[in-house]
Amino acid sequence: MTHTPLNVEELRDQLHALATRDGIRQWDLGASRGMNASVQVDRGEAKQMKAAQRSSITVRVWNEQGLVGVTSTSDLSPGGLEKALNGAYQASAFGNAEDIPGFSPLATAPIPEIDRPLKPSQSIQTLLSTLKDVEGELLAKHPAIETVPYNGLSEGNSERIYLNSEGALRHMQRTQASLYLYARAEESGRKPRSGGAVRVALGSADLDLSGCIKEAAERTISHLNYQPIDTGRYLVCFTPEAFLDLLGAFSSMINARSILDGISLSSKESLGQQLAVPFFNLHDNGLHPNHVGAAAFDGEGTPTKRLCLIGNGKLENLLHSEATARQFGVQPTGHAGLGAKVSVGPDWFEVSTSEEGSSAAAHLDHRNTRDTFVLIESLSALHAGVKASQGAFSLPFDGWLVKDGERISVEAATIAGDIRDVLKGIVHLEPNEVVTHQGVSPHVWVDGLAITGEA
Incomplete structure (x- = not known):
């Protein structure tokens, strides 16, 4: 070509x-x-x-x-x-x-x-x-x-x-x-x-x-020997891909356009509020060296930059276009499209551990912990199973029940909850951040999430 x-x-x-x-x-x-x-x-x-x-x-x-x-x-x-x-x-x-x-x-x-x-x-x-x-x-x-x-x-x-x-x-x-x-x-x-x-x-x-x-x-091979899972609440470990998918489904929380349109969990007064555990950081970084689709500017010509959205668990910034930034009294952030109505959207999420906070469950490691937990590899039906303006989700997933280090593929199940409870229920972020095709994140551990097994 x-x-x-x-x-x-x-x-x-x-x-x-x-x-x-x-x-x-x-x-x-x-x-x-x-x-x-x-x-x-x-x-x-x-x-x-x-x-x-x-x-x-x-x-x-x-x-x-x-x-x-x-x-x-x-x-x-x-x-x-x-x-x-x-x-x-x-x-x-x-x-x-x-x-x-x-x-x-x-x-x-x-x-x-x-x-x-x-x-x-x-x-x-x-x-x-x-x-x-x-x-x-x-x-x-x-x-x-x-x-x-x-x-x-x-x-x-x-x-x-x-x-x-x-x-x-x-x-x-x-x-x-x-x-x-x-x-x-x-x-x-x-x-x-x-x-x-x-x-x-x-x-x-x-x-x-x-x-x-x-x-x-x-x-594929790891899912061959599957078994049903009992309905209940579990300690859950999200793979980086699964957690980034879940965050992306609720990106309206940090989207100024969604706030002004009344379809976000957040409001103008949400800035500075505690959204997640104190050791959780979220940046949007369209300039990340591993972001293949990086662009130096957005649809309105605003330069792209690394932006802290959630720092130490608190909502610090929102994604803005020119119009939303003007209404909030801030500068555009480089996240605008261009059209009859200017859209706003994230580029490349980075999830990391805050240096000022510490996890209460640092012993957890998806590769060798002896605790019983569910390891979620991927989430499905994000278009249908997420109510972004309400915070609720109910999603089929692929993953494993892990007991004493042994992985047993889950036959069929859904995980349900509220994104606000997920962010405040994080018990551990593993130290190794993984680069995926959609962003950067460690394995993320959340306790007490509801899983429904399907017969």
């Missing part, structure tokens, strides 16, 4: 000339473009081969009354830009006077340097051949592994742009690749069992293929 980057200076000059000619004084443009190739296989044969080129451009125009109109397009030609500007200007007459976004005050501030070398792409035929080999190796890992029903190898390159009439000019390019394997094992007279693994890298040639195969096989 070849991808010719945009000439952002030329694009800015074209927009400036068109806006000046049409009497438009205030405007901005956010754009993302990319090319992606992906393959899937089924028992050594190609199941799907797909290549796509996508572009998404949002143009905003402020009229003389200060109201905003928004237009989306995929045409960056002079004619397309003129239509977008005029369309946004006409739409501004119907702008919402109660919620008027502005330019980020940090849209022209220096942005951080990110060391993410652009990697060359491989042909789609090479991707297909690689994935066939990977599938074959995974199938050969154990006689019970009969299929790899969900799999995918993809790579792509993309660029992001932000320009505005006050001189902001942001441009970045990146490449990214991913491998996903989800195996299915079957034994006579037993229910099918599954397990999966994910790897991401800057380029497909850099993916840890063998590590992904090994992890997917080990997880």
Whole structure:
């Protein structure tokens, strides 16, 4: 795949000339473009081969009354830009006077340097051949592994742009690749069992293929000898992936947009309140060196930075766009999208232990503790089993009941609770922080969580 980057200076000059000619004084443009190739296989044969080129451009125009109109397009030609500007200007007459976004005050501030070398792409035929080999190796890992029903190898390159009439000019390019394997094992007279693994890298040639195969096989095989679990309350250890999934499902707690929209557990008065145990820290760090998809700025041009959300268990900051930051009297944090309504969302969570606090259960270790506990590997149905505005969750999970160091796969069960009780019920954060494809976290121990076994 070849991808010719945009000439952002030329694009800015074209927009400036068109806006000046049409009497438009205030405007901005956010754009993302990319090319992606992906393959899937089924028992050594190609199941799907797909290549796509996508572009998404949002143009905003402020009229003389200060109201905003928004237009989306995929045409960056002079004619397309003129239509977008005029369309946004006409739409501004119907702008919402109660919620008027502005330019980020940090849209022209220096942005951080990110060391993410652009990697060359491989042909789609090479991707297909690689994935066939990977599938074959995974199938050969154990006689019970009969299929790899969900799999995918993809790579792509993309660029992001932000320009505005006050001189902001942001441009970045990146490449990214991913491998996903989800195996299915079957034994006579037993229910099918599954397990999966994910790897991401800057380029497909850099993916840890063998590590992904090994992890997917080990997880699948470890669930073969399953048993039902009794309903009750248990000491629970979340793997880093599972805990990050749970946090992400309740990210509206630290989202200023969600607070203003009335769909968050938090409020403006929540800042400074104790949300978790004193030895719990949560940062959002879109600049983390292991974050393959790192971006130096957000949709409004605000620089990305490491932000402490929960420090020593207390809510210290929220995720902000320009508009929410203005209402809270703070600076934007670099977490905004760009659209008819500016969205706000996290980048890359980091969970860590506070230096000022200490765990009361430092002896706990998921690898060798003699305590009886449930080790949760992954959570399912997050879209359906989470009521983010209420704090409640009830989620099926894959995991093991661990007794005297012996792991017994849980046949089928759900875990239920309230995220506030989880955060305040943490009894231990293991010292080793694990880098996953979605963030960084140690294994997290919580006592007294309700688990319902399914017959």
